[in-house]
Amino acid sequence: MHFQIKTLALLVGLACTQPLFAAECGGKVGFGEAAGRVLTQVDNRAVGENCFNDLIVDTDAEGANYGNHGEFVSGFGALARDWRSKGLVSEREYGELMSAAARSNVGKTLKLRVIAFNDFHGNIDGAALTLSSSADGFSGVRAGGVDYLAGLVKQLRASAPNSVVVSAGDLIGASPLNSALFHDEPAIETMNRLGLDFNAVGNHEFDEGKDELLRMKAGGCHPTDANSCQGNAVGTPYPFEGAAFDFLAANVTDGTTGKTVFPAYGIKEYKGIRVAFIGMTLKGTPSIVTPGGIVGLQFGDEADTVNALIGKLKDDGVNAVVVLVHEGGYASGGINGCNGISGPIADIVQRLDDAVDLVVSGHTHAAYNCTLPNRNGRSIPVTSAGSYGRLLTRIDLVLDTRRRDVIAARATNLVVDRNNALGAAEPIVPDAAIAGIVANYNALSGPIANRVIGSITATLSRSANAAGESVLGDVIADGQLLATAPADKGGAVVAFMNPGGIRADFTYAGSSAGEGDGQVTYGEAFTVQPFGNSLVVKTLSGQQIHDLLNQQWAVGQSASGRILQVSEGFSYKHTFTPGVSPLGGNYLCDGSVMLNGTPIDKAAPYRVTMNSFLATGGDNFSVFNLGTDQLGGDVDLDALAAWFAVRAPAAPTPLDRIQKVASCN
Template identity: 55%
Template sequence: MKIRQIASAIALTFAFTGAAYAGQTVNVKIVAINDFHGQLESPGSFRALPTDAFGTVPVGGIDWLAGYIADIKSKNPNTVVVSAGDLIGATPLVSALFHDEGTIETMNRAGLEINAVGNHEFDEGKDELLRMQNGGCHPTDVNSCQGAAVGTPVPFEGADFQFLAANVIDKKTGETLFPSYIIKEYEGVKVAFIGMTLKETPTIVTPSGVAGLHFKDEVRTVNRLVPKLRALGAKAIVVLIHQGGVTPTTQSVATINSCDGNLDGSPVKTIVSGLSNAVDLVISGHTHQAYNCKLATKNPNHLIPVTSANSQGRVFTDIDMEVNKLNGRVKSVTAVNVAVDRGNAGITPDADIAQIVNNYKALATPIANRVIGSITADLTRSASTAGENVMGDVIADAQLAATKEAGFGGAQVAFMNPGGVRADLTFTSSTAGEGDGNVTFGEAFTVQPFGNSLVTLTLTGAQIEEVLEQQFVGCPNGQTFNRILLPSTGFSYAWSATGPACDKVDPASILINGVAVDPATSYRVTVNSFLADGGDKFTVLAQGTDRLGGAQDSDALEAYFKANSPVAPVALDRILLLP
C-alpha cells in the first residue's frame, strides 16, 4: 500500500513538474515564404520525386497559400507570417501589369505581417517601393488603382504588413529605407525579426532602381543590432535575409527538407558563420531553392536552423519556436518545409482572395491581347540533336540586342536557359483572334513568364568554356540531365556526346563572330538574373564580375519583335554535335 502511495506521489510530482514547465514556455509559430514573385495563380505542378521528368503535384496560388495559413492560425494564435524578400518584382502578367498591387492586396488578406526586401523589390525604384508600403496610385500608369474593378479599396491601400530593410541606407537621409527590425510579443515574450537583402543588390538591379541607396554588409548589420534588441527585451532573434544557397538536389516534394551539400560555398553559409550567437534562426531566399539546414554561427558549436522555401508560393516553411517565458530565450526551433498542395482535402482555399485574382485576370486579358510583332512560321522549343531550339535562340538574340550597346552592358554573347522557355509561338492565330502570324504581348509573356531581369557580366574565355561543360551530366556541378544553353547569333561551338565528363566541348570550336575565343581574354556575357546567380547549376556564371543589371527579359523580347518583325525561325547551326 505504501509503495503504491509513494509511486502515485512520484507520478503526481512528475506530472505537476511537467505541467509547470509546459506553462513556462510559449510556442511561436512562424510561417515563412520567399521569392513569391507575385505568383497569384498556381505556377503549375511540382515534381513529387527528384527523378520525375515533370511535375505531378499541383501547387501554389495565393488562395491556397492563404488557406494553409488560415488552417495553421486556427491551431495556434501565436502565429506570424513572414517573407524573405522578392515578394514582388519579376512577376507574372496578372500582377506585373498592375505594378504588383494585386500581390500586396492579396497578401494583406492572407495575413502576411513582415517582408524583408529582396533585390526585385527595387526593380521599379525606391519611390515605387515606398508606394507599395504606403499606398496611393502610380503617378503615371492608368493600370494602377483598379480597386473598384477588383473589389479592393481605392486608392491602392498599400501593405498592411511591414517591409524591413536593415542594410539599405538612403544616402540623402542616412537612415534605413524601411525599419531594420520589428519586435513581436507573444504571452510576454518578445521576438525580434531583422530583415535584409543581399549587399550585392546594386549589381543585379538596374542602376535606376537603386539610385541614392547604399547596401551594407549583412553580418555587420545584424551583429550591431543585437545589443539594441537585447536592451529592448528581445532575446529571441530571427533574421530574414534575401540571400541563399544551392543544394545539389533536384527540387521536388520529396527533397524540400534536404540539406545535401550543407550549403557549402554559398553566400548564406558565409553570412551565417559570422553572425552573433544571439541569432536563433535564419530564414533565407533568393536562390529559389527549398532546403532545411543547420549551420554554425560565429561559434562553430552553435548550430541554428537556416531555411528556404523554393519560390512562387510552391512551398512554405512551418516553424515552431519554443521560447522560455521566464528568461525570453529560445529553447528549441523546429522547421519543416511544406508543399502548397492544391489537392489537400483538409485545406480550404480563400474564395475572396481567389475572386480578387480572377478580377485582375479579367482586366489583364485585353492588355495581354495587344499585338507586339509578327512571325513567319512557328518558333518552337523542339530541340535539334545538339540540344538547340529556335525559340530559345530568338530569346537569346533579343537579350543580346538589348545589352550589346556599351551603355547597356557591351555584351558580345547571350545565353538563355532552356527551362526558362515555357511555350512556343505559333503562326496560327490564338483564340484571342489576333490573326495568323501576329504575336501578342500575352503570348510572348507566356513564353518567358518569370520576369527575370537581364544581367551582363564579364567572364574569361576559359570560364565560358567551363560554363559550356557545366551543361552536361558528369561535371561536379551535378546536372541530372544535359541542360543545353541557347546561344545568341554569332556564337557557336561543337560538343561530343561520347566525350568524357567536363571535356565534351572542343575548345577550338568556340567562336564569337567567327573568331576563336581566347581562354585568357575577358568577354561580356548576358544572361537572365536567374542564371547570373548560378541557377540551373551553372555555378561559373555566379563568378562573373563587373555586373550590370538591365531590362526585364519580357521587355527585351517585345523590343526585339517591334524592331525585327516579321521574325523568321533561325537556322539551328550555332551548336554542333560531333559524331
Template identity: 50%
Template sequence: MRFSPSPRRLPPLLLTASLMLSCAHGGSTLADTRPRTVSLQVLAINDFHGHLAPPEGGSGELRTGSNPDGSPLRVKAGGASYLARHLAQLRALAPKNTLVVSAGDLIGASPLTSALFHDEPTIEAMNLAGLDINAVGNHEFDEGTTELRRMQTGGCHPVDGCQDGTPFEGAKFQFLSANVVDGQGTTLFPPYAVREFEGVKVAVIGMTLEGTPEIVNAAGIQGFQFRDEADTVNALVPELRKQGVRTLLVVLHEGGVQKGTYDGCEGVSGPIVDIVQRLDAEVDAVITGHTHQAYNCVIAGKRVTSAASYGRLITAMNLVLDAATGDVVESTARNIPVTRDAEGVPEVQALIERYDSLSAPRRDRVLGRVTAPLQQPNSKRWPSGESTLGNAIADSHLAATRDAGAQVAFINPGGIRAEIDAGDITYGEAFSVQPFGNALVTMTLTGAQLHTLLEQQWEGSLVRLLQPSQGFSYTWKASAPVGQKVDPASIRLNGAPVDPAGPYRVTVNGFLANGGDSFRVFTEGTDRRGGPVDVDAMEAWLKDRSPLPPPETNRILRAE
C-alpha cells in the same frame, strides 16, 4: 536552444515514475516545477514573384519522394488563393501567437496578371492572406526605390495611374531592409520589427541580398548602399537587447542549396552557410530565400529554412519561449506543400479573377508560332551554355536595333524567366519569358572589350554564360583558369575574326547596360542609343518570322 524534429512524449513508465515523484514532494504536479513557456508559430514564404495563379509545369510542382521505379514523385502546389487557405488553417492553430513573414522577392519578375498592374495585385492578395512582414529582396528593386516605397505606402502609379479603376492602398504589412542605407546611413525601410507575445518580445530583422547592386538596374538604387548581411545583424543585437529582446529572428533574402527533398538538409551549401556561421549567438533562427530552394536545417546552432518559390511551400516554425527570460528553449520546423486539393480563399480568388479578366485581352493576343519548344539554358542539354530560347531572344534584340547599327546582341541567362512551348505564342507567354520591361541599349565596344566581356562570364565559382545573336561565335575551355577561358582568336563575327582595336555596335538590355550581373565592361560602352522594350522586340521578331523554328545551337563551343 533545443532542436526537435517533432514534439516528444515521455514513455509511459517514465511518466508514471515522474508523477509518483511529484506526489512525494508535497503533492505538487510536474507542471508546477517547470518554467512558464510561450509558444510562437512563425509561418514563412519566399520568392513568391507575383505568382497569383497556380504556377504551371515544373514551376508548379514539388518533388515529395520517389516512385518504386525510382522516378520522382511530384505533387502540384502553389497559387495565391491556395496559399491563403493553408496560411489560414495554420494560423487557426495559434490565432494570437502566429507571425507570417516573407523572405523577399514577393514581387518582381512576375507573371503578366500582376506585372501589368505594377504588382499591385500581389500586394493586395498578401494583404488578404494576412502577411505581417516582408524583408525586401533584390527583385523588389526592379522598378527602383521610389516605386518600392509606393508599394508600402500606396497611391496610383505616377505614369499609368490606377489602371483597375480603384485606389491602391499599399501594403498593410511592414517592409524591412536593415542593410539598405542612404548616404546618411538611414535605412530605406525599418531595420527590424518588435512584436510581443504573452509578454515576450520577439524581434524580426529584415535583410536584403548584399549583392543586389550587381543584379538590378543601377539607376533605380542610386544613392543607396547594400551592406554585409551578418555585420548588419550583429550590429543591431546590442540595441535589441537593451529593449529587452531575447528572441531574435533574421528574415534574409539570401540562401543556399541542398540535395534532399523539400523538408531535408542534405549537404547544404551556398552563401547562407557562411552568413549564418558569422551571426551573433543571440540569433535564434534564419528564414531565407533567393535560391528558390527548399531546406530545413540547423546550422551553427540556428534553425535555417527556405520554402522553395512561387508559394509552393510554407515553412511552419514553432518556437518555445521561456516566459521569464525571453529566450528560445526549443525550435521545430517543417516545410508544408501548398496543395490544391481543397478550395482556396474566395476573396483572394475573386481578386485574381478580376485582374485576370482585365489583363486577358493583352495576355491572350497571339504573336506568332514556333515549330518546336524554345528552351532555357541547360548544361546537360547544351554543355556549351547556349540555348534555343536564349539565341532566339538575342536574335530578336539584334533585329530590333539594326537601325542603331547593332552588329551583335547578348542576353543574360537570368533575364530568361520561362520557356516557350511549341505552337501559338501569346503576349502573356512572351512576357513571362522577359517580365522586367527592360529597354534595349545599343553601344560601341572594342574587340578587346568584347573579349573582356566574355571573360567576365566567369567570376570565381559564379558562371553566367551570355546568349549571343546569330553570326557571333567563340570557343571557351573548361579547364582553363578564370580570366583565360576564351581564346581571343576564336572570337568571330559573321565568320571574320574580331579585331581587338576595332569598334563594334553591341545591343543588351538596360540591366546589362548598367553593369548588371557584374558585366562591368558594359559601363564603358560609348555612343549609346536607346531602343524598344525587350518583349516588344520579341513580338516584332515573331510577327516577321512566324512560324519560327528553334535556332541552331552552334554559336558557343566548349573545349575541355
C-alpha cells in the same frame, strides 16, 4: 527538462467539445503531458458534463497559452477553489492539486508558429503552377496561387494561437503579367488579405527603383501608368492602399544619411515575450539590379548587419531573434532535405551571433530544411520554401517564458497542394475573397495576355549546356538583333542577353492557347521576359568585346560564371568549367571570337545591342558602360514578339555559338 507547448488561456468552467458523463471520467487528475506530466491521487471526476482533466487547460490540444508558470498556477487556483467551495474536492485534495500544479511545467514554455515563404514574385494565380520532387516521389503536383496560400496560412494559424507570417524577399518583381501589368499592386493587395506580417526586401523589390518601392508601402497611384490603381474594378480600395505589412531592410542604407530605407527589424510580442524579426537582402544586390534604380543606396554585409543589431535588441529586452534574409543556397534530398548544402547562406549563418535562433532564407528558389552551425558552433534552423508560393514553411518555436528565448524549433516545408494530391489530412480551402480579386485582375489582363504572337515546334528551354548556351537565350538574342540591325534602329551586328533576365521556358506541351498546339501568347512571353527593359545599341571596339566576354567569369560573378547569350553569327570558345574553374581567370580563347565567320578585329568598332539593364553595367558587366554613340530602341518584349511574327513556327536552335573546349591550343 520536458517542455510542453501551450495554446489558449485557462477558462473557468470551460465546456468540452463533446459532452461526457461521469462514468467516462476515469483515471487521476494530472498536469501537462508525456514525460512532463505530474499525476495526483485525486480521482478525475465529473463536473456536470465535463471532467476535471478536461477543465484544466494545460495541453496543446486544449489550447494552453500562458505567459509564465505563475499565470497557469493562478488561473488553476481559481478553478480549484471553485471546486472546493462546491464540495467537489476536499481540503486535502485541493492542497494536493495546487501542489501538483506548482510542480508542473505548464506555463514554463510558449509556442510560436512562424509561417514562412520566399520568392513569391507576384504569382497570384496558381492555375498553371506545378511542383515536382523526385526525392519526395511526386511530379507535376498543382501547387500555389495566393488564394490557396492564404488558405493554408489560415489552417496553420487556426491551430496556433501565437503565429506570424513572414516572407524572405522577392515578394514582387519578375512577376507574371496579371500582377506586373499593374506594378505588382495585385501582389501587395492579396498579401494584405493573406495576413503577411513582414517582408524582407529582396533584389527584385528594387526592379523599378527605390521610389517605386516606397510607393508599394505607402500606397497611392503610379505617377505615369494608367494601369495602376484598379481598385474600383477588382474590389480593393482606391487609390492603391499600399502594404499593410512591414518591409524590412536592415542592410540597405542611404549613403548620405546612413539611415535604413525601411526599418531594420520588427518586433512582435507574445504574452510578454518580445521576438525580433530582422530583414535584409543580399549584399550583392547592386550587381544584379538596374544601377539607376538604387543610386545613393548602400548594401551591407548580411552577417555583420545582424550582429551589429544584437546589442540594441538585448537592451530592448529581446532575446528571441529571427533573421529573414534574401540570400540562400542549394541542397538535395527533397523539399525538406539538406544534403550537400552549398551557397552563400552557409557562410552567413556561420558568422552569425549566437543570439539568432532561426534563419528564413531565399533568392536561390531552392527548397531546403537545414540546421547549420553559427559562429559558436550551435546549430540553428535554416529554411527556404522554393519559389512562387508553391511551398510554405511551418516552423514551430518553443520559447522559455522565464528566459524569454527560443529553446527548441522544428520546421517542415509543406506543399500548397491545390488538389490535395499528396493526401493531406486536412485539404486546403482557398480564400474566396482573394480568389475573386485574382479573377478580376485576370479579366483585366486577359485580352493582352491571351493574344497569340507566334508558335513553336518544340520547347524552347533556358537551360544552358556545358558551355553556357541555351536555346531560349539564342532566340531572345536573335530577336534583339533583328530589332536593332536596321541602320535607323542602331545598325547592330551582334546582340548580348543576360541569362538572369530569362525567367521561364516556352513549353510546347504547356502552351496556354491549347494543350500541345505550340501557340505562344503575349502572357507567356511576358513570363519569360517580365522586366520591360528597352534595347540599347552602343559602339564597342573588338578589344572591348573580348574584355566583355572575360567579365563572364570575373571575380564578383557567381561560381558558375554568368554566360551572356549571343545572337546568330557570333561565336567563340572558352575553357571555363562552372564550379571548378576559379573566378578571375582569362578563359576566352584568343582568336576564337568570330562574327559571321570572320575573326573580330580588336581595333575595329562594332555596333552592339544589349538591354537597358546591361547598358548601365548590370550583372557586373562594366564594359557595357564604355560604349559610345548610344541609341535607344524597342522594349525587349516587343522585339521578341516581332521575331516570332517573322520566324514562327520557331524551332530549337543548334547550340553551336558558344563552345567549351579543354584547351585553347
